[in-house]
Amino acid sequence: MDNTQMIKDELIKHNIKPSLIRIKVLEYLKSTKEHPNAEKIFKKLSKDIPTLSITSIYNALKLFVGKGVIKEIMIQEEEIRYDGANERHAHFKCIKCNKLYDLKLKCRSCLEVTDLNKVKILDEHIYLVGICKKCIKKETDL
Numbered sequence: 001m002d003n004t005q006m007i008k009d010e011l012i013k014h015n016i017k018p019s020l021i022r023i024k025v026l027e028y029l030k031s032t033k034e035h036p037n038a039e040k041i042f043k044k045l046s047k048d049i050p051t052l053s054i055t056s057i058y059n060a061l062k063l064f065v066g067k068g069v070i071k072e073i074m075i076q077e078e079e080i081r082y083d084g085a086n087e088r089h090a091h092f093k094c095i096k097c098n099k100l101y102d103l104k105l106k107c108r109s110c111l112e113v114t115d116l117n118k119v120k121i122l123d124e125h126i127y128l129v130g131i132c133k134k135c136i137k138k139e140t141d142l
Helices: 003-013 020-031 038-046 054-067 133-141
Strands: 071-076 079-083 089-094 100-104 127-130
Touching: 003 020, 020 038, 020 054, 038 054, 038 079, 054 071, 054 079, 071 089, 071 127
Parallel strands: 089 127
Antiparallel strands: 071 079, 089 100
């Protein structure tokens, strides 16, 4: 089965009509580890789809997040990025280069929440902020 068909099947599984724009947006998110924002996705895809609008990108992203196809990452209030990886993981953001890195979680439930009784947790977001090793190396090389 080719990648495009897998993307179509995933959209259909989430009750989303697989239009060209939706397929291309999800293909891009599944193919990158960059955690792009909507503008970056637009710039990347508009090369191949000249009639593409930024509104179409925002609409597809909103739909995907709402249906649980992708994750919305908002470590800082003014910056929303998107993650096509659905497996459970955390994120590390470097304050120097602004890159986001995926972090594997080795535990089933890394958080012990004691103040919540009789609730059902539907999602979790674990964000760490600091300086990545590449940026630390750059600082020490100066």
